[in-house]
Amino acid sequence: MKSLMMLWNTLAEELASWCGTCATRDIQTVSRRCEDEGLSFLTITLSNFATDFQKSLAQGFVDADSFLSFQKRAGLPQFLGGFLHLIFTPHDGKLRDDPSVDAIFAVRQLTLAFSKILVDCSPARVERAFQGYITCEQDLKQLVISDHDMDLFTRSSDALFSDMFAKADLDVYNLDIIPKHGPGATADRLKGNLKWDQKEWTERLEAILPFGEVAMPSWRYRYLLERVDFLEPGAERPVKVITVPKTLKTPRIIAIEPTCMQYVQQGILRSLMRAHRKDDLLHSVIGFDDQQPNRVLARHGSQTGSLATLDLSEASDRVSNQLVRKMLRRFPHLAEAVDASRSRKADVPGHGVVRLAKFASMGSALCFPFEAFVFTTIVFDAIGMELNRPVTRALLNEFEGRVRIYGDDIIVPAEFATSVRNRLETFGFKVNDSKSFSVGKFRESCGGDYYDGMDVTPIRVRRVLPSSLRDAQEVASTVATRNLFYERGLWQTAAYLDKLLDRVLNGRFPVVGRESSVLGRFSFLPNLGEKQCTRLHKPLVRGYVYKSPSPENQIPGEAALLKFHLVRLNSDEPIPDGHLSRSGRGQSGYLKLTWSSPS
Numbered sequence: 396m397k398s399l400m401m402l403w404n405t406l407a408e409e410l411a412s413w414c415g416t417c418a419t420r421d422i423q424t425v426s427r428r429c430e431d432e433g434l435s436f437l438t439i440t441l442s443n444f445a446t447d448f449q450k451s452l453a454q455g456f457v458d459a460d461s462f463l464s465f466q467k468r469a470g471l472p473q474f475l476g477g478f479l480h481l482i483f484t485p486h487d488g489k490l491r492d493d494p495s496v497d498a499i500f501a502v503r504q505l506t507l508a509f510s511k512i513l514v515d516c517s518p519a520r521v522e523r524a525f526q527g528y529i530t531c532e533q534d535l536k537q538l539v540i541s542d543h544d545m546d547l548f549t550r551s552s553d554a555l556f557s558d559m560f561a562k563a564d565l566d567v568y569n570l571d572i573i574p575k576h577g578p579g580a581t582a583d584r585l586k587g588n589l590k591w592d593q594k595e596w597t598e599r600l601e602a603i604l605p606f607g608e609v610a611m612p613s614w615r616y617r618y619l620l621e622r623v624d625f626l627e628p629g630a631e632r633p634v635k636v637i638t639v640p641k642t643l644k645t646p647r648i649i650a651i652e653p654t655c656m657q658y659v660q661q662g663i664l665r666s667l668m669r670a671h672r673k674d675d676l677l678h679s680v681i682g683f684d685d686q687q688p689n690r691v692l693a694r695h696g697s698q699t700g701s702l703a704t705l706d707l708s709e710a711s712d713r714v715s716n717q718l719v720r721k722m723l724r725r726f727p728h729l730a731e732a733v734d735a736s737r738s739r740k741a742d743v744p745g746h747g748v749v750r751l752a753k754f755a756s757m758g759s760a761l762c763f764p765f766e767a768f769v770f771t772t773i774v775f776d777a778i779g780m781e782l783n784r785p786v787t788r789a790l791l792n793e794f795e796g797r798v799r800i801y802g803d804d805i806i807v808p809a810e811f812a813t814s815v816r817n818r819l820e821t822f823g824f825k826v827n828d829s830k831s832f833s834v835g836k837f838r839e840s841c842g843g844d845y846y847d848g849m850d851v852t853p854i855r856v857r858r859v860l861p862s863s864l865r866d867a868q869e870v871a872s873t874v875a876t877r878n879l880f881y882e883r884g885l886w887q888t889a890a891y892l893d894k895l896l897d898r899v900l901n902g903r904f905p906v907v908g909r910e911s912s913v914l915g916r917f918s919f920l921p922n923l924g925e926k927q928c929t930r931l932h933k934p935l936v937r938g939y940v941y942k943s944p945s946p947e948n949q950i951p952g953e954a955a956l957l958k959f960h961l962v963r964l965n966s967d968e969p970i971p972d973g974h975l976s977r978s979g980r981g982q983s984g985y986l987k988l989t990w991s992s993p994s
Contacts (some may be wrong), residue, residue, distance in 0.1 A: 396429065396433070396434050396437075398859075398860040398862075398895065399434075399437060399509060399856070399859065399860065400425065400426065400429055400437075401891070402508075402856070402860065402888070402891060402892070403422075403425055403437065403505070403508065403509075404422050404425070405887060405888050405891040406504065406505060406508065406885070406888050407421055407422055407425075407505055408422075408887070409885055409886075409887040409888055410478075410497075410500075410501035410504060410505065410885075411477065411478075411501075413497050413501065414477070414478055414481060414495060414497050414498045414501055416477030416478060416480075416481070416498075417477055418477065420473075420476075421474060421475055421476075421477070421505075424474050425437075428440070434509075434514065434643065435643060437508075437509040438509045438510060438512055438514070438642065438643040438644070439642075439643055439644045440464060441505070441506040441507070441508075441509070441510070442506065442507060442510040442642070442644065443464070444462060444464075444465065444472075444474070444475075444506045445502070445503060445506035445507045445510070446829045447461035447462050448502055448503070448506065449503075449829070449832075449837060449839075450829065451483070451488075451490070452482075452490065452499070452835055452836070452837045452846065453832050453834055453835035453837055454834070454835065455489065455490040455835060456483070456487070456488050456489045456490060457470055457471060457483055457488035458488075462474075468485075469485050469486055469488075470485075470486075470487065470488035471483055471485055471488055475501075475502055475505065475506075478495075478498040478501050478502050478505075479498075479502065481494065481495035481497075481498035482494040482495060482498050482499055482502070496846055496847065496849045496851065499846050499851050500849075500851040500853070503844065503851055503853045504853040504854065506853075507853040507855060508853060508854065508855060508856055509855070509856050510642060510855060511641070511642050511855050511857065512642075512643065512855075512856055512857060512858065512859065513640040513857055513858050514640065514643050514859065515640060515646075516638070516640070516643060516644075516645065516646045520644070520645060520646065521638050521646055522745060523645070524638055524645055524646050524648055525636070525638075525648070525743055525744055525745055525746065526746075527648075527709070528636060528648050528712065528743060528756075529743060529746050529749065531709050531712045531713060531753070532712075532749060532751065532752055532753065534713075534823065535713065535715050535752035535753055535823060536752045538715060538822075538823040540717075540821070540822060540823075544821055544822075545721060547776055547780070548718065548721065548772060548773070548776060548822070549721045549722070549724070550785070550786065551772045551773075551775055551776040551779065551786035552721070552722045552768070552772045553725065554785070554786045554787050554788065554791075555677070555768075555771060555772060555775065555786065555788075555791060556677075556722065556768060556772075557725070558670075558674060559667070559670040559671055559674055559677060560670075560722075560723060560725075560726045560729055561726065562666075562669075562670040562673075563663070563666045563667050563670050563726070563729050564726035564727070564728045564729040565728075566666040567603065567604070567663075567666070567728040567729050567731075567732045568728045570604070570608050570609070571666070572604060572609060572659070572662040572663060572665075572666060572732070573662050573665055573961060573964050573965060574609055574610070574658045574659050574661050574662030574961065575658070575661045575662065575665075575961055575962070575965045576590040576591060576654070576657070576658055576661070577657060577661065577760070578978075578979050578980045579651075579980065580651050581651060581652060581653060581654040581657060582632050582633070582634055582635045582651045582652060582653045582654075582742075583595060583632060583653055583654050585654045586946070586948060586979050587945065587946060587948040587977070587978035587979030588948045588949065588950035588954070588955075588958070588975065588976075588977075588978040588979070589948050589950075590654050590658070591950055591954035591955070591957055591958045592950065592951050592953075592954040593606075593610055593623070593654060593655060593658070594622055594623055594624060595623065595624050595626065595632070595653070595654065595655055596610070596623050596624070596625050596626070596655050597625065597626045597628070597631050597655060597656075597735070598625055598626065598627055598628065599628060599631075599734070599735040600655060600656075600659060600735045600736065601625055602731070602735065603728070603731045603732050603735050604659055604662075604732060604735070606620065606623055606625075607620060609659070609662065610655075610658070610957070611953070611957065612953060612956040612957045612960065616953050619953060628739070631653075631738070631739065631740070632653040632738075633738060633739075633740035633741050633742045633748050634650035634651060634652050634653070634656075634738040634740070634741045634742070634756065634758065634759075635650065635651040635741075635742050636648060636649075636650050636651075636741050636742060636743045636744065636756070637649060637650075637651060637744075647757070648712070648756065648757070649756060649757045649758040650738070650741055650755070650756035650757065650758040650759065651758055652738060652758055652759055652760075653738065656736050656737075656738055656759075657759075657760060659732070659735070659736040660736045660759055660760035660761050661760045663729075663732055663733060663736060663760075663761060664760045664761060664764060665965065667764055668683065668764070671683070671764075676788065676791055676792055676795065677791075679795050679796070680771060680791065680794075680795060680798055680799060680800060681767050681768070681771055681799075681800045681801075682799065682800070682801040683763070683764065683767070683801075686801055686804075686841035686842065686843075687841075688799055688801075689799050689801045689804055689806060689840040689841040689843070690840060690841055690842070690843030692796075692797075692799050692806045692840070693806065693838040693839060693840035693841070693843055693844075693845055694838070694843065694845045694848055694850070695848075696806065696809070696838045696845075697836050697837060697838040697845035697846055697847055697848055697849075698836070698845075698847055698848030700809060700834070700835075700836065701797075701808060701809055702797065702806055702807070702808060702809060702838070703806070703807055703808070703809040703811075703812035703831070703832060703833035703838075704804070704805070704806055704831065704832050704833075704838045704839055704840045705804075705805040705806075705807065705812065705815065705816065705819075705826055705831045705833075706803060706804060706805070706826070706827045706830035706831050706839075707770075707803040707805070707819070707824050707825060707826060707827060708825040708826075708827045709825065710766055710770075710802070710803030710824065711753075711755070711756060711757050711762050711763070711766050711803070712753050712756055713753070713823050713824050713825065714753060714754045714755075714762075714765065714766045714769050715752060715753065715754065715822070715823060716737070716751070716752060716753060716754045718754070718769050718822065719733065719754045719765050719769070720734070722765075722768060722769070722772070733761065733765075736761070737754065737755060737759070737761070738751070738755070738759070739751055741756070754766075763802055766802065766803065767800050767801070767802060769822075770800050770803070770805060770819075771798075771800045773815070773818050773819055773822055773824075774798060774800065774805060774807055774815050774818075775790060775791065775794075775798070776818055777811060777814040777815040777817070777818035777819075778790070778794065778798075778807070778808075778811050778814070778815070780814065780818070781811055781814045794808070799840075801840075801841055804840045804841050806840055809833045809834075812831075812833035813833075816831075837851075854876065854879045854880055854883060854885075855876075856873075856876055857872050857875075857876065858872040858873070860873055860895060861873055861895075861896075861899050862899065863899060864899065864900070864901075864939075864986055866899075867941060867983070867984040867985050867986050868941075868984055870896070870899060870900070870914065870939070870941070870986060871914060871941040871984070873892060873895070873896060874896060874914045874915070874916070876892070877889050877892035877893065877896065877916060878916065878917040880892065881916065881917055881918070882917060889916075893916060896916075900914070900938070900939055900986075903937060903938050903939060903988060904916060904938065905922070905925065905936035905937065905938045905993060906918045906920070906922040906936070906993065907922055907936065907938070907993045907994070908922055908993060908994035910994060911936075911991065911992060911993050911994055912940050912991055913936055913938035913939065913940055913989075913991050913992075913993065914938060914939045914940065914941060914986070915936065915938050915993065922934070922936070922993040922994060924936055924993050925937060926990075933992060934992070934993055934994075935990045935991065935992060935993070936990070936991065936992075936993040937988065937989070937990050938988070938989070938991070939986040939987065939988055939989075940986070940987050940989055940991065941984055941985075941986060942984060942985055942986070942987050943980075943981035943983070943984035943985075944977065944981050945977040945978050945979050945980070945981055946977065946978075946979055946981065946982060947976060947977055948976075948977070948978055948979065949975070949976050950975050950976075950978075955975050958974075958975070959975075962974070
């Protein structure tokens with residue numbers, strides 16, 4: 396933790412010089428409170444400070460309920476007081492007419508630098524997260540949506556998505572579903588290439604997407620059916636609910652799907668995304684692979700106040716299965732395929748196997764798209780009700796460029812923010828007040844934070860700082876963080892990390908460009924290299940490359956043929972060499988010293 400404190404101190408001193416203030420007392424406060432509270436002060440307490448700070452920016456003043464764990468003077472916290480005085484007036488805590496944007500960035504950077512560092516939570520916090528998962532399920536089971544509200548929802552969904560769903564429905568009917576396996580874990584513990592040799596299928600899947608059609612190279616290999624265990628609904632394998640690091644305050648809950656379910660989900664997802672990309676209007680409103688449009692709108696909203704950014708708590712876990720069923724009721728083949736590939740039960744540590752009311756948790760390939768479809772429907776439902784107009788494609792076209800959905804990051808016109816919030820709550824969703832903004836000049840969406848059109852996105856340290864070459868992932872992460880600080884103009888902070896990395900990498904920390912595979916430092920000065928390649932006559936540098944090879948897992952003959960054909964159909968990229976003998980995510984990485992191009 397000492398190295399993280401030193402990094403914070405360096406940041407504080409540099410940002411203080413930016414703003415023409417002093418951070419000496421702030422550094423003393425951090426040192427004292429870290430001794431008393433440990434790492435949680437840097438990761439949790441400072442993050443809570445940032446939440447109160449953003450709330451104060453939005454409402455235009457500091458209220459008495461903010462910054463409760465910090466001493467105040469004249470209404471403002473003494474901690475980071477030099478920066479805060481450039482933003483709020485010290486006598487009444489009101490936002491200045493011309494607050495310093497550098498100071499706003501500084502406060503956010505100093506309080507959020509370690510908010511998402513990958514450190515395991517305490518067992519108590521993990522158990523609390525699992526309990527929250529169960530509580531969310533109970534809330535969904537008790538949720539009552541009136542027939543009137545449900546009718547409005549279904550009519551709005553039909554108006555927005557009928558064409559897209561119809562195309563995917565036809566794909567299912569024609570068995571034009573091309574599944575694939577991902578690199579992640581599965582509930583039945585199959586990894587890498589072993590997933591292609593499936594021995595488990597469900598009767599629900601067999602009824603709509605037969606194993607012989609989607610999981611065998613062809614019917615010539617029908618003898619493979621003798622090796623498959625077809626599971627009745629009551630015997631299906633539940634998803635395995637686990638936690639992964641998110642913040643030290645709370646972990647992220649995800650569900651690991653059975654291999655057969657994830658395999659089919661990927662095929663349905665491909666069909667939906669193909670139809671979505673062909674619909675220019677939907678593509679402009681709902682994003683799946685590009686967050687930049689959300690950031691552009693968030694910046695615009697911060698400058699003009701015309702757009703609001705909304706964020707939801709437990710978004711995916713609060714999408715009720717009944718909403719998805721209502722959306723797909725007119726598309727029987729797609730509805731049956733989506734339902735058949737949906738896991739109905741979850742194995743939750745400490746709580747056993749529970750029946751799911753939610754559509755799906757994070758981990759399902761269909762979770763992200765359907766939550767976006769549901770949120771888009773509710774948003775336009777709210778706008779239509781406010782305008783006393785039915786939801787139509789014409790209404791969608793009218794609000795193109797003013798409404799944008801990316802997962803649970805929602806952007807709407809500010810005048811409809813309250814209506815949208817109320818409508819979301821009608822369907823059981825919870826708006827995260829601390830991350831939703833409709834007044835003031837602060838907006839955030841998809842990792843971009845803006846105040847009055849200026850970027851105030853903090854640079855976050857994702858892993859603890861390395862102490863030796865054995866800390867391969869930490870080295871790679873710290874190099875990336877160092878380069879972000881450098882490009883942001885925080886050169887003293889980058890220089891501090893340069894010294895640390897130079898020591899860890901035994902002096903092999905060269906200047907490189909963005910495309911180089913070598914772990915090196917970016918510079919606005921040209922990278923000339925250390926020597927010339929005698930064969931290609933281009934500059935070379937000597938440095939470390941991060942390697943994380945896929946584990947060995949040889950694939951049997953029939954499964955290899957299936958993988959070859961489906962990988963080719965799913966991607967235009969060349970099939971990598973050795974893909975039949977190695978596959979999946981590497982369990983650990985290492986650093987290799989080599990000569991390579993700096994650019």
